[in-house]
Amino acid sequence: MPVLRSTVLIDAPPRTVAGLLRDADVAAAALRRCGHRLSAPVRLLTSGSEVRIHTRIGPGVRVPVRTRVDAVSPAGMTSTLVAGPLRELAHSVTLTATAAGTLVLDEIRWTAPLGRLGRVADVLLLRRLVLRTLAARSEILVERAAALVAGPVVVATAVLRDGELLVARRTRPPALAGRWELPGGRVEPGESEPDAVVRECREELAAQVQVTGRLGTDLPIDAGVLRVHTAELGPEAPEPRPLEHSALRWVGPDEVAEVNWVDADRAVVADLVTLLRAGTPAVESM
Numbered sequence: 001m002p003v004l005r006s007t008v009l010i011d012a013p014p015r016t017v018a019g020l021l022r023d024a025d026v027a028a029a030a031l032r033r034c035g036h037r038l039s040a041p042v043r044l045l046t047s048g049s050e051v052r053i054h055t056r057i058g059p060g061v062r063v064p065v066r067t068r069v070d071a072v073s074p075a076g077m078t079s080t081l082v083a084g085p086l087r088e089l090a091h092s093v094t095l096t097a098t099a100a101g102t103l104v105l106d107e108i109r110w111t112a113p114l115g116r117l118g119r120v121a122d123v124l125l126l127r128r129l130v131l132r133t134l135a136a137r138s139e140i141l142v143e144r145a146a147a148l149v150a151g152p153v154v155v156a157t158a159v160l161r162d163g164e165l166l167v168a169r170r171t172r173p174p175a176l177a178g179r180w181e182l183p184g185g186r187v188e189p190g191e192s193e194p195d196a197v198v199r200e201c202r203e204e205l206a207a208q209v210q211v212t213g214r215l216g217t218d219l220p221i222d223a224g225v226l227r228v229h230t231a232e233l234g235p236e237a238p239e240p241r242p243l244e245h246s247a248l249r250w251v252g253p254d255e256v257a258e259v260n261w262v263d264a265d266r267a268v269v270a271d272l273v274t275l276l277r278a279g280t281p282a283v284e285s286m
Helices: 014-021 024-033 115-150 193-205 269-278
Strands: 003-010 037-039 050-058 061-073 076-083 088-098 101-111 153-161 164-169 184-186 209-221 224-233 247-251
Touching: 003 115, 014 061, 014 076, 014 088, 014 101, 014 115, 014 209, 014 224, 024 037, 024 050, 024 115, 050 115, 061 088, 061 209, 101 115, 115 209, 153 193, 153 209, 153 269, 164 193, 164 269, 184 193, 193 209, 193 224, 209 269
Parallel strands: 153 224
Antiparallel strands: 003 101, 037 050, 050 061, 061 076, 076 088, 088 101, 153 164, 153 184, 164 247, 209 224
């Protein structure tokens, strides 16, 4: 089984790079530079998401490939082949924090069909195609990471209590009204992210919270970058009230996936379920 490895150093923290790896817009932009096409059901990929790639192997010739994301976290991302001409294909991306940024290690393994003819295709076509695609992806990551690090930050808050999560139903804009979200908002100039979490919960929920950590990867959104923090209600805090939402509710781990989430928050559903079932606060890292 051929193995191809590639590395690049990105001037951004692992959570930011991981967020870009799961952004289908980033993957599509990189593939377009090489003449390929990508389609995905959602922008922010999660475990189980499938993407379709029409791989250009020559003028007017495209080969369809379908892959599935197996895991995504601040430590990296893995995916495997679902359908396509190869017998096997596995792609893992490992992220390592360094003093100069995040080291991105790609490792791609595949098994070509057709025996000796397939091995010839590996040498003449596949290796060059994969290396070119990874180089384009690295260029896009460098560009997008710089923009994301310098751009606006929006915080969302996973408020936890007794193994349940607080969710809020939006009233605006019309396209999102009636869907549920984690409360939060934009970080103001000069304000820290934890301070923004506390302020937003006070303004939206009339609640005093204590920030306990971070959850999941950064999430690229149209407004900048969304970062999910975890929090608990302060001692003797009153029951939260929906000051800017139409309703609030507490949900347990078995209910989280069934909530009609806004798209960005749906990207952290698996992290929320894991957190609720573990019964411990998130830990700030990376």
